[in-house]
Amino acid sequence: MKQQSLSSQGVFEKYGRKSRRELFLDEMEQVVPWSALEALVRPHYAKAGKGGQPVGLAIMLRTYFVQQWFNLSDPGVEEALYESAALRRFVGVDLGIAPAPDETTILRFRHLLERHELGGLMLDAVNVHLDARGIRIATGTIVDATILHAPSSTQNASGERDPAMHQTRKGNQWYFGLKAHIGVDAREGIVHSVATSAASVADCHMLPELLHGQERKVWGDGGYQGQTDAIQEAAPKAQDMTCKRTKFKNYVDELQKKKNRSKSRVRAKVEHPFRILKRIFGFDKVRYRGIAKNHHRLCANFALVNLYLHRKRLAVLGQ
Structure with missing residues (x-):
């Protein structure tokens, strides 16, 4: 049997550095408005x-x-807390005093948040926190949507796919799942509105839910063209800045093509929250069945996306 030395147990280790995970948690410790969210x-x-x-x-x-x-799944986060000392320090778990929360406790807490629809309130509270620090929602909104995949297999207990999810075609590729629709401030990139639908729902149908009503300009891709009346009904002072069709049967509208390129420079800002959601947080596939649970998770995630997006400014303002 191999005998462990005190050094191998980490008691007298001489060298070390913080991992990327620890650095990330240190940043989040500084920028999350803990007291407001706990309240x-x-x-x-x-x-x-x-x-x-x-x-x-x-x-x-x-x-x-x-x-x-x-x-992480509910059992996955329980296991991660036992495996990672960095996570335990961040969460506040001391295994010498009490065990880490088990998967059932984590499940019940998640259901509590879902039952009282606290995800959307978290998004609002985070945006109030940002506003108090000068990172404000202005009068321009960019709208867009992204597809999140859902399991298409029927090899499960019910023998069927999630009935709340549907398939849609994008280009020549078919996707099964839901769509996350967001309204993003054109100046600061803050997500202020979230709507969730099956993947088959057209982007333009969710447009009114993504506007806060005080807009002067609304940007969107070609999926939102022809929605001027819907925009002005939701935001009476708003100018329709969505991209328009450029290719027709006999000619290409070069002037409109140039205008679309100019609009796209502003509209590109809406991709930043989606990149953080999918690439940084890893949320590119749904974990739960039904729209409601996944909508709650999206609201909570976009609240955290807003904090991550402005973490450097918040860290400076917090000093």
Whole structure:
């Protein structure tokens, strides 16, 4: 049997550096408005009584955010807490005093947030926090949507695909899942509105839900053309800046093509939240069945996306 030395156990280790995960958690520790978000959940969270004592709210909220940042399942985040000392330090778990939250406790906390629709309130609270630090939502909105895949297999307990999800074709490729629709501030890139639908729903149908009503300009790709009346009904002072058709049967409208290129320089900002959601947080496939649960997860994730997007400015403002 190989005998472990004190050095191999980490007691007298001489060298070390922070991992990318630890650096990420340090940044998030600084920029997340913990007190405001805990205040949202506290009225609905279990109170201490004569029975078993509930896990602390701060621990559960941090566990939930870790689950979103690293795209972990309920059992996956429990296992990660036992494997990673960095995650335990961030969450506030001391294995010498108490175990990490188990997957059932994590599941119940997630269901609590979903039941009281706290995901959307988290997004609003984060945007209020940003506004207080000068990162404000202005009068321009960019709208767009992205497809998130859902399992298309019928090899499950019910023997069928999720009935709330549908398939759609983009180019020559078919996709099965849902669409995440967002409204993004044209100046700061803040996500201020989120809507969720089956993948087969056209982007333009969700447009009114993505506007806050005070817009002066609304940008969007060609999927939103012809929606001037819908835009002005939701935001009476808004100018329709969506991209227009350029190719016709007998000619190409070069002037409109040039205008579309100019609009696209502004519209490109809407891709940044999607990149963070899918590439940084790993949320490119749905984990839950149905629209409601996934909509809640999207709202919570876009709240965290807004903080991640402005983390450097928030860190400076917080000093």
